[in-house]
């Protein structure tokens with residue numbers, strides 16, 4: 001579209017333009033119907049492009065889920081859930097060790113990360129006008145944006161290097177370090193939705209601030225906090241990078257916190273980059289199980305959010 | 315005496331007035347004393363002065379009304395009486411408030427303890443959404459010392475709900491969420507919650523402002539009855555309401571207390587021209 | 599102030615009322631719970647700055663030997679030779695930046711497009727489901743993307759996409775798309791990163807677009823603008839800095855993404871103009887060489903590239919937060 005047409009196409013003269021009908025404006029009037037058609041066409045093209053981008057953007061998800069289902073289901077069996085890996089060359093075996101390992105490492109992460117995150121979030125919203133609260137809120141955002149591999153380096157430097165061996169507890173702490181800032185922010189947001197009037201009502205009953213915070217505010221916000229925490233847990237459950245330096249992985253079943261331990265994402269990675277067909281099939285099955293875990297948690301969380309929806313905000 | 319005056323005021327002003335179907339004897343003529351004495355109280359938000367140098371008192375077994383235009387400091391004053399004022403960031407107060415002779419601003423005083431003796435109900439109903447009707451009423455009992463036994467709690471809940479004239483309406487759904495009842499019922503639930511711990515004073519901040527006329531009448535009757543047992547301070551910007559339910563009335567303007575008198579007198583023969591201007595509707 | 603004597607006239611002597619007076623000691627004491635509560639939640643809150651402090655400490659300490667030995671040259675040298683104890687981070691830094699740029703170039707139009715579609719054009723019943731599907735992309739673990747990329751995306755790149763770009767479109771004449779199509783490459787890494795950052799850019803853009811006041815577009819529509827003109831003229835200018843913030847947040851994700859990239863980038867220490875050739879990113883370098891690090895200096899060099907990544911993402915995130923925060927008017931935008 002040429003500049004003159006662009007101007008003619010404008011419904012009103014630009015501010016400050018003289019109101020006398022100029023030659024250009026008379027020409028414009030003559031062309032109005034033509035430019036109108038043109039503008040409609042541009043509009044329709046843009047709508048088509050935007051719709052197309054929505055279609056393209058959803059395709060990868062569908063492809064990934066399709067391939068996971070196709071390749072994963074065919075390698076999935078009961079053995080996968082109850083057997084440990086066989087050594088290279090032998091067929092069969094499963095990833096029970098990794099499933100157990102993921103549960104252990106994620107539990108350790110939650111046990112450490114959730115209370116700290118909820119407590120910090122409670123502080124940030126209860127004392128929101130203090131300087132510390134502002135700083136904590138900002139730093140939580142900063143931490144949320146850091147690559148997860150950095151959390152692995154941190155746990156490795158402080159928990160693996162000094163003791164000289166990898167451990168489940170180091171993996172759990174690396175995951176906890178990811179959990180803390182996420183849960184801090186969620187808790188803060190959810191607590192902020194609790195009406196101030198409820199706090200006042202509790203205080204007016206003679207409740208201490210502590211009791212008000214824990215029994216009234218936290219309990220009222222709990223639905224939302226659980227939702228946010230579930231999303232965060234789903235995310236750490238799928239993390240691999242921080243575990244490379246901490247939990248390391250283990251071909252055998254381990255329940256010890258002080259020994260290297262397997263984890264589903266780690267094992268998927270190791271099998272995927274291996275040269276063995278058998279292991280590739282196992283990796284697909286593992287990925288299917290992992291994604292089922294993660295998506296179930298995310299979807300449960302999301303459905304829970306939609307059902308208590310905007311109700312928490314007034 | 316004042317009873318007649320109340321009816322007179324309403325009638326004279328030609329507005330609809332609620333006929334109070336309550337026994338006018340009993341508590342009304344009971345001997346009384348000063349429950350709360352306020353001396354030279356000023357309250358601030360940061361440097362902004364919201365209540366200026368107010369001295370007054372609250373009598374036991376009487377209803378004291380506080381009226382005045384919006385923003386004149388009624389709520390702020392009321393919230394000083396149970397130390398809720400200071401829960402707002404940057405809020406301070408000077409002067410003294412004596413509760414049965416004890417200065418509630420005293421150095422060793424725990425504000426939470428004051429609030430157990432001086433209950434409060436807010437403009438909007440504030441039932442705790444995570445709790446049932448029963449648990450809402452019992453909420454305050456959890457911080458009483460000694461804490462009532464489990465068996466006592468049910469009796470206390472029933473009594474509080476009866477006092478709040480809500481028992482018959484909710485007795486079949488005590489375990490339902492408290493947010494499931496109507497606004498008027500929720501407000502009476504909040505009054506029941508405040509009464510369950512047997513406070514000596516009940517502060518009501520425009521308790522009927524968000525209610526429909528029928529619920530308003532129910533709450534007004536309740537307030538009228540409550541004086542048998544507690545001292546009531548009610549903030550309202552509805553003058554008819556003050557005239558209907560209170561024994562004495564304080565008129566606030568721009569943070570100052572302009573006049574404090576028996577309700578009948580304040581409404582029929584105000585001493586201050588500003589009071590007269592307000593009650594005859596010339597401003598506010 | 600007028601206090602009429604009459605209010606006091608029916609007052610009896612104090613003490614003869616029905617209910618007894620309050621005893622002073624009942625009003626005192628307590629408050630211990632609050633003090634404990636304050637200390638405990640403050641302690642939890644302090645964990646957040648403490649965590650960041652420990653991160654800085656850990657990574658600096660681990661990186662220090664290499665940083666001291668190689669100094670500024672560490673950033674510019676492309677030598678990475680563990681056998682001779684020589685380490686230079688240039689290829690990894692180059693690969694990190696290039697793969698992230700590819701990701702943004704591909705993801706941005708799609709992400710912003712789908713955000714505009716959801717916020718402005720999609721029928722109401724379709725908005726939630728589409729947004730949900732896009733957001734689900736963010737929930738897929740990195741390692742699953744990597745697995746899919748190894749077995750589906752990379753073969754497709756090798757057999758179809760790369761030959762198409764190079765031969766059919768004759769882009770092979772440019773250095774960017776020349777050379778043999780191995781499959782694992784900078785381009786593959788950029789593409790998988792694009793899919794991974796798309797939901798972040800899209801959800802931030804969507805929130806920002808929805809935060810633009812309705813009156814903006816209605817005024818434009820009332821003047822006779824078409825819907826696209828209204829968006830172009832009245833909505834996008836408002837949302838611009840927020841969308842840019844979202845793109846930069848996506849950049850932060852792309853820079854630090856580890857597993858999927860490690861699995862498809864080919865892991866080779868070289869700077870090549872062609873996007874078809876394998877490379878390294880900082881994160882993939884660390885992930886790939888950590889387990890077989892040949893000595894303390896090698897480990898420290900890996901930590902030193904980690905340090906560089908840490909600093910870059912810190913800065914990128916700071917800028918992004920600031921931009922998004924401005925447009926959102928302080929409203930929290932999820933990312």
Ligand SMILES: Nc1ncnc2c1ncn2[C@@H]1O[C@H](COP(=O)(O)OP(=O)(O)O)[C@@H](O)[C@H]1O
Nearest residue numbers: 359362364383384385386387388389390391402
């Ligand atoms: N939280 C607060 N912060 C600052 N100023 C306030 C706050 N609450 C009330 N005020 C101010 O104090 C004055 C008295 O308010 P309030 O006691 O609520 O009036 P009323 O209840 O009579 O309508 C008003 O001018 C109001 O603007």
Ligand SMILES: [Mg+2]
Nearest residue numbers: 388389390520
């Ligand atoms: Mg008020």
